[in-house]
Amino acid sequence: MLGNFSYHNPTKLYFGDDSLKYLREELSNYGKNIQLIYGGGSIKRSGLYDEIVAVLKECGKTIIADAGVMPNPTSEKLVEGAKLARENKVDLLLAVGGGSCCDYAKAVSVSAYCDDDPWEKYYIRFEEPDCEIIPVACVLTMAGTGSEMNGGSVITNHSQKLKIGHVFGDEVMPKFSILNPKYTMTLPKRQMVSGIYDIFNHICEQYFSGEDDNTSDYIAEALMKSVVKSSLIAVDNPEDYEARSNIMWTATWALNTLISRGKETDWMVHMLGQAVGAYTDATHGMTLAAVSLPYYRHIMPYGLKKFARFAVEVWGVNPNGKTDEQVAEEGLSALKSWMKKLGVTLSIGELGADESMIEGIADATIILDGGYKVLDRDEVVAILKESL
Numbered sequence: 154m155l156g157n158f159s160y161h162n163p164t165k166l167y168f169g170d171d172s173l174k175y176l177r178e179e180l181s182n183y184g185k186n187i188q189l190i191y192g193g194g195s196i197k198r199s200g201l202y203d204e205i206v207a208v209l210k211e212c213g214k215t216i217i218a219d220a221g222v223m224p225n226p227t228s229e230k231l232v233e234g235a236k237l238a239r240e241n242k243v244d245l246l247l248a249v250g251g252g253s254c255c256d257y258a259k260a261v262s263v264s265a266y267c268d269d270d271p272w273e274k275y276y277i278r279f280e281e282p283d284c285e286i287i288p289v290a291c292v293l294t295m296a297g298t299g300s301e302m303n304g305g306s307v308i309t310n311h312s313q314k315l316k317i318g319h320v321f322g323d324e325v326m327p328k329f330s331i332l333n334p335k336y337t338m339t340l341p342k343r344q345m346v347s348g349i350y351d352i353f354n355h356i357c358e359q360y361f362s363g364e365d366d367n368t369s370d371y372i373a374e375a376l377m378k379s380v381v382k383s384s385l386i387a388v389d390n391p392e393d394y395e396a397r398s399n400i401m402w403t404a405t406w407a408l409n410t411l412i413s414r415g416k417e418t419d420w421m422v423h424m425l426g427q428a429v430g431a432y433t434d435a436t437h438g439m440t441l442a443a444v445s446l447p448y449y450r451h452i453m454p455y456g457l458k459k460f461a462r463f464a465v466e467v468w469g470v471n472p473n474g475k476t477d478e479q480v481a482e483e484g485l486s487a488l489k490s491w492m493k494k495l496g497v498t499l500s501i502g503e504l505g506a507d508e509s510m511i512e513g514i515a516d517a518t519i520i521l522d523g524g525y526k527v528l529d530r531d532e533v534v535a536i537l538k539e540s541l
């Protein structure tokens with residue numbers, strides 16, 4: 154492990170099927186005005202909304218409702234939410250939902266008292282907040298993004314056709330998150346598998362980089378094996394609590410910065426996927442699934458040893474008598490069969506992209522340099538075309 158680093162994570166987690174009981178105690182640390190952030194209605198249908206409102210009322214809180222956070226929250230919605238928070242002197246932003254609600258809450262936290270245009274400041278110029286920040290907390294209903302224990306906040310700007318994430322610091326990360334695997338049971342299967350692929354890809358993005366012997370890579374392999382095993386159980390039986398709880402916990406650890414310690418990280422699948430998302434508004438995990446195999450096939454020769462290791466350690470490929478290329482290829486084939494068993498999308502065409510969008514998607518793709526190969530624009534175009 155050759156990199157130097159610090160590690161700190163300020164988010165307190167409550168995990169398990171009784172975890173909501175800690176909400177009351179946590180709420181006592183904040184003032185009266187709670188902005189209750191939720192999405193398009195799943196928490197009303199499941200009954201979770203009523204449970205949360207009952208706790209807030211018992212604690213004497215004033216609820217400022219902020220409903221209708223869409224999947225892939227937009228810059229317009231952010232401006233509305235920031236205004237609501239500012240006008241109501243909100244003391245805590247409580248997100249109840251998936252990564253979109255949680256990401257949105259973080260964006261509102263740094264935008265309510267921001268004098269500038271938050272989209273321009275945080276997502277175009279990547280500046281850090283220099284205003285008052287409202288605390289954020291999360292009750293998670295979808296496992297995938299890791300937003301419950303990180304500083305990430307992804308916002309989509311439809312008029313500019315851009316979807317961009319900003320990773321904020323400790324002061325924006327949720328103060329606490331409540332993780333009850335039972336809340337994820339009402340997810341439609343398509344969302345469940347999309348979240349599962351998101352988890353797996355977060356691990357890949359941090360795994361496929363570096364040449365040194367690094368503890369982070371061993372932890373990453375263990376997390377990948379856990380998510381593969383539990384996903385196959387959950388796909389057959391979504392009601393399996395043990396599998397769903399492993400998936401939820403793995404999602405948190407896949408992206409709370411632990412497994413990136415001492416490493417460069419890649420994140421190019423996310424950059425490609427986010428650009429596809431900016432054009433199609435497709436489900437996040439599906440955009441990643443659709444570009445992954447063409448991308449990994451493309452970079453495999455540059456990180457061959459790691460791809461061979463991935464095949465052996467994660468997928469159990471027997472390397473005896475085979476070249477590294479053969480072993481690595483078998484690993485990617487195993488990945489593809491697993492993706493097919495999950496039922497994730499393998500083509501950006503199925504998500505609404507077409508040939509005429511390729512140049513625009515390539516323009517919207519931010520090229521990062523932490524992986525095994527720094528892509529040039531022609532390579533981005535080639536990978537996108539292969540993903541169609």
Ligand code: NZQ
Binds near residue numbers: 194196222294305307
């Ligand atoms: O809006 P509601 O009605 O709640 O429905 C949601 C939404 O339609 C539904 N859902 C969530 N929990 C449910 C449920 N339906 C039934 N039962 C439940 N228990 O699922 C749909 C998708 O929800 P969403 O929050 O959009 O999904 P996800 O958690 O995948 O979040 C996606 C957003 O997070 C960003 C993505 O780019 C995307 O904008 N990401 C955030 C990251 C971070 N903070 O670090 C990293 C990720 O790579 C990702 O980019």
Ligand code: ZN
Binds near residue numbers: 351423
């Ligand atoms: Zn992701």
